[in-house]
Amino acid sequence: MKKLSLKIIAVMLVVCMLFPTVIAGALAGDITGESGNENSVTFVLEKVSETTQNVIVKLVLSEGKALCFDAQIEASDALTCSEIAISDSLKDFFNENMNGTLSVNKETGRFSVVNTVQISGPIDIAEITYSKSVSAGIKLSDITMKIESCYHTSSDGTDIEADVTVINAIPQTHVHKAAGEWQETVPADCSHVGQKVKYCSECGEVAETQTTDKTNHTVTVDEKPATCTEDGYHKEICSVCKEVLKDEVIKAPGHKITVDEKPATCTEDGYYKEICSVCREVLKNDVIKASGHKNTENQHKDATCTEDGYDRVYCNDCNKVISENIIKAQGHKIVIDEKTATCTEDGYYKETCSVCQKVLKNEVIKASGHKIVIDEKSATCTEDGYHKETCSVCQKVLKNEVIKASGHKITVDEKPATCTKDGYHKETCSVCREVLKNEVIKATGHQHKKTDTLAATCTENGYIREICLDCQTVVKETILKAAGHKYVKDVKQATCTEDGYIQYQCSVCKLSGDRLVVKSPGHSWGKWRVVKEPTYRSVGIKRMTCTTCGEYVEEELPMIVVPVEKIVIVPEEDFKIYCKKTDRLQATVFPEEAAYSAEIIWTSSNPEIVSVDEDGTITAKLRGTATITASTKDGKVTATRNVTVDYSLLQWIIVYILFGWIWYL
Incomplete structure (x- = not known):
C-alpha cells in the first residue's frame, strides 16, 4: 500500500469516528523499533484505580508497533464513561511527530489513533474513567475491549494489518481493598x-x-463503716456482669476516749466524765461533791445619803457573799428655794441637801408666755363668725376678729336620663351641705334604633340585631346558624422539576387543610447523543433528553484541531521601516484547515528597536535591526522576518540640528 498524505489520513479518521464498523486504512511510516514477532501487536486493558463512585482503566500498547488503530471499549449498564484521557506519553509522541491525528468519543467509548510514524510499545495509550451507578467493585466481565483496523509497516515498507492480541488484565473477580x-x-x-x-x-x-478486647468492669461499691464495737465491710461489684471484685472486712477500732470534767466549788458539785469521741457513748460519769465555805471574813460599810451600807460575811475561796445585812441610805434632806415664772419673766427652782449641802437641782423656769385660749365661731354661708384669743393666766385679750359670712358655694351633681333609667339634677352647698335644688329627669325610652347584621361563616354564627343608638343596648337579636365548611379537592400534578400536591379547601371561606406534597421525580435523563459532529471549522454538540418531559441539556464537543505545518509571513521578504512608524504583519498558516484553530504568537528579538503586538502590528522605536517571529503556541512551527529601522530625511535633519554640533568638539 502506498503512503497516504496527511489530508487523506484526517478524512479516514473522521469516517472511522462516524461509522465505527469501517476499518481504517493502513498508513506507511518509519520504523521506530524492533520486536520478536514482526506482525504481532499486543494491547493490555488494566485497572488503575477504583472508588465507590468511579473506576479508571488504562489501555496500554505493550508489544509491537502500530501506525493506526481503532479501539472500542464497552462497559456494563452500571458504568457510564465520563472521560477518555490520552496519556502524556502519546501526546509527547504526537508533538514530536506531527503528521497524525487523535480522536476520542466518550459517548461511544471509541477512540482512534493515526500517524505517519509508527508507535512502538510499551507505551500508555489512554485512561478511561467510568462513573458507577452501584458501589459494587468491577470485575473482568464488566469492561470489554476490541481493537480494529490496526496497521503497521513491515520490514519491506508495506503497510499490513497486524495480528492483534487483546489482554483484559482486569481481575476475574473483585478483590476487596x-x-x-x-x-x-x-x-x-x-x-x-x-x-x-x-x-x-x-x-x-x-x-x-x-x-x-473486653472493656474494664463498671464498679459499684457497697460498704458499711465499722463502729467502735462492730466490724464493717467494703464490697465492689461489677454493675454489668455482677461479678464480685472485692469483699473486705473492716475491723472495729475500739473507743477513742475524751475527758470532760468540772471541779467542785464551795456550793456546787463537780464531775469527771469519759466519752468516746467517735460513737459518743458515756464510758464513765463520776460526781465530785461541793466542799462548803471554809475561809470567811466579816465586812462593814456605813450608809450615806445616797448609798446603802452593809454588814456581811465574805468567802475568800469562792469570792462570794455568804450572808449580808443592808444598812439603808438615809436620803437627802431637801431645802427648796424657788420663784414662780410669769407670762413675761423667768423664775427658778433650787433644791439643796441640808446634810451634805449638795445642790441637787437648780433650774431656770422660763417665762411661759401667754397661754392663749381661743374662743371662736366659724362663719356660715349666711351668718358672720368671730375669732378671739385671751391669755388664761393674765386674762389679757390678745386678738378679736370678725369673720364675714361667705355665701353658699354650689356644686352640681347630675346624671342624664337614659332610655330605661331616670336621671337627676342636684345642687348642694359644698360648705354647709344644704341641698338647694333636687330635680328628677325622666327616662326617655328607646327612641333611635338601627339594625346591625353579621353574616354567618362556615364555623361561627351570625346575627340580625336591633340596637338602640342612644344606649347601645341590643333591643332584639336573631341568631344566624353557621353553615359548616364546603370542601373542594385541589390537585396539582408533580413534574420533573416541581413538586405537586393534593389539598382540600373550603369553597366558601378558602380555609385549606393539610397539603399532601407529591415529590417531583426529577428528570429521567437518557444517554448523551451527538446531534452535531465537530469539524475543524466549528465545535460539535451533544444532547441529553429527559424521557418524561422532553427537556434537554447540551454540551459542546471541541472542534477538530488540525496541526499547523507551515507559517508564511506577509510581506514575504525582509523590509525597512522609518523610525516611529507602524506597520502590520500577517501570518498565513498551512494547511488551510489549521487556520480555524491555530493560535499565532508574535515576538521580537529586540523590542527596544521594534516592538510587536499580539495582532502582528509592529512599531519602529530606534535605529537598528530586529527579527520578528510568528510561531504556534507550542513553538514547534515558526516563521521569521527581519525588519530594519532607519531615519527618514526629515528625521536626519532634526538629529543633525539637535546633536550635530557635538562632532566638532
Whole structure:
C-alpha cells in the first residue's frame, strides 16, 4: 500500500469516528523499533484505580508497533464513561511527530489513533474513567475491549494489518481493598469481646474484620463503716456482669476516749466524765461533791445619803457573799428655794441637801408666755363668725376678729336620663351641705334604633340585631346558624422539576387543610447523543433528553484541531521601516484547515528597536535591526522576518540640528 498524505489520513479518521464498523486504512511510516514477532501487536486493558463512585482503566500498547488503530471499549449498564484521557506519553509522541491525528468519543467509548510514524510499545495509550451507578467493585466481565483496523509497516515498507492480541488484565473477580479507619460494629463489654471492620475503598463492603478486647468492669461499691464495737465491710461489684471484685472486712477500732470534767466549788458539785469521741457513748460519769465555805471574813460599810451600807460575811475561796445585812441610805434632806415664772419673766427652782449641802437641782423656769385660749365661731354661708384669743393666766385679750359670712358655694351633681333609667339634677352647698335644688329627669325610652347584621361563616354564627343608638343596648337579636365548611379537592400534578400536591379547601371561606406534597421525580435523563459532529471549522454538540418531559441539556464537543505545518509571513521578504512608524504583519498558516484553530504568537528579538503586538502590528522605536517571529503556541512551527529601522530625511535633519554640533568638539 502506498503512503497516504496527511489530508487523506484526517478524512479516514473522521469516517472511522462516524461509522465505527469501517476499518481504517493502513498508513506507511518509519520504523521506530524492533520486536520478536514482526506482525504481532499486543494491547493490555488494566485497572488503575477504583472508588465507590468511579473506576479508571488504562489501555496500554505493550508489544509491537502500530501506525493506526481503532479501539472500542464497552462497559456494563452500571458504568457510564465520563472521560477518555490520552496519556502524556502519546501526546509527547504526537508533538514530536506531527503528521497524525487523535480522536476520542466518550459517548461511544471509541477512540482512534493515526500517524505517519509508527508507535512502538510499551507505551500508555489512554485512561478511561467510568462513573458507577452501584458501589459494587468491577470485575473482568464488566469492561470489554476490541481493537480494529490496526496497521503497521513491515520490514519491506508495506503497510499490513497486524495480528492483534487483546489482554483484559482486569481481575476475574473483585478483590476487596481495606481502607480508612476501623468502624465498630459490635461493642465490647466486660464479659464479651467486640468487633470492628474496615470497608473496601472500591465497593464499600466489609473488607477486613477484627475483634476488640473486653472493656474494664463498671464498679459499684457497697460498704458499711465499722463502729467502735462492730466490724464493717467494703464490697465492689461489677454493675454489668455482677461479678464480685472485692469483699473486705473492716475491723472495729475500739473507743477513742475524751475527758470532760468540772471541779467542785464551795456550793456546787463537780464531775469527771469519759466519752468516746467517735460513737459518743458515756464510758464513765463520776460526781465530785461541793466542799462548803471554809475561809470567811466579816465586812462593814456605813450608809450615806445616797448609798446603802452593809454588814456581811465574805468567802475568800469562792469570792462570794455568804450572808449580808443592808444598812439603808438615809436620803437627802431637801431645802427648796424657788420663784414662780410669769407670762413675761423667768423664775427658778433650787433644791439643796441640808446634810451634805449638795445642790441637787437648780433650774431656770422660763417665762411661759401667754397661754392663749381661743374662743371662736366659724362663719356660715349666711351668718358672720368671730375669732378671739385671751391669755388664761393674765386674762389679757390678745386678738378679736370678725369673720364675714361667705355665701353658699354650689356644686352640681347630675346624671342624664337614659332610655330605661331616670336621671337627676342636684345642687348642694359644698360648705354647709344644704341641698338647694333636687330635680328628677325622666327616662326617655328607646327612641333611635338601627339594625346591625353579621353574616354567618362556615364555623361561627351570625346575627340580625336591633340596637338602640342612644344606649347601645341590643333591643332584639336573631341568631344566624353557621353553615359548616364546603370542601373542594385541589390537585396539582408533580413534574420533573416541581413538586405537586393534593389539598382540600373550603369553597366558601378558602380555609385549606393539610397539603399532601407529591415529590417531583426529577428528570429521567437518557444517554448523551451527538446531534452535531465537530469539524475543524466549528465545535460539535451533544444532547441529553429527559424521557418524561422532553427537556434537554447540551454540551459542546471541541472542534477538530488540525496541526499547523507551515507559517508564511506577509510581506514575504525582509523590509525597512522609518523610525516611529507602524506597520502590520500577517501570518498565513498551512494547511488551510489549521487556520480555524491555530493560535499565532508574535515576538521580537529586540523590542527596544521594534516592538510587536499580539495582532502582528509592529512599531519602529530606534535605529537598528530586529527579527520578528510568528510561531504556534507550542513553538514547534515558526516563521521569521527581519525588519530594519532607519531615519527618514526629515528625521536626519532634526538629529543633525539637535546633536550635530557635538562632532566638532
